[in-house]
Amino acid sequence: MRDTNTRRPSSLALAASAFGLTFAAPAVWANEAAERLTERLDPLESYQATFEQQILGSSGERLQSARGEMWLSRPGMLRWEVEAPYSQIVVSDGADVYLYDPDLEQVTVQTMDDRVTHTPALLLSGSASDVTASYDVFYEQENGDDVFTLIPSSADTLFEELSMVFDGQTLSELWMMDSTGQRTAITFSNITHNGNIDRSLFNFDIPEGTDVIREGF
Helix, strand or coil: CCCCCCCCCCCHHHHHHHCCCCCCCCHHHHHHHHHHHHHHHCCCCEEEEEEEEEEECCCCCEEEEEEEEEEEECCCEEEEEEEECCCEEEEEECCEEEEEECCCCEEEEEECCHHHHCCHHHHHHCCHHHHHHHEEEEEEEECCEEEEEEEECCCCCCCCEEEEEEECCEEEEEEEECCCCCEEEEEEEEEEECCCCCHHHHCCCCCCCCEEEEECC
16 A cells, blocks of 8 residues: 555646646557556456545645445446445445435435546446546556556546556555545455445435435436
């Protein structure tokens, strides 16, 4: 795992854009980066892992941490369970996304529109062609890992930069930075690639007595 206090999530493209410059990467290099990412994502049918998540301020201070387990099945299905410090469950069935907070007895339901699918975990559940069409992709090697940095083509996204770190063929980390400089670092372990996942995990039955908030309907 990288040192979350010292790793710089920036890329040459982000540095250029920070100064209002146009980053003109060689077309062959940019295409090659997208092709390499597609080669990683296309064979991914399912993914299961435990995770540790840290949210860092712009100066590197730790603001929040959490841990849990996730299951992903393409296309469009995800279950993300935060176990500590507070329980929270996110489930996507391919049509709707459910965000359930057991302590508040509240669930928020959103349709699977473009903005929702641009969140990091759901981004992985989509097609590789959609990813490379919606983001400029850059590639570098760092400490023996393959790092793919995605810069959104559209301003209507939840992050300004997303890095996918692969240890060989396996996704091991996600890094996200938003417009305030706040970073989210997610490290995966106990990873199962393309294993059998119970499809019922991607169904969410709203518990009786739960307050329901519907968005995008």
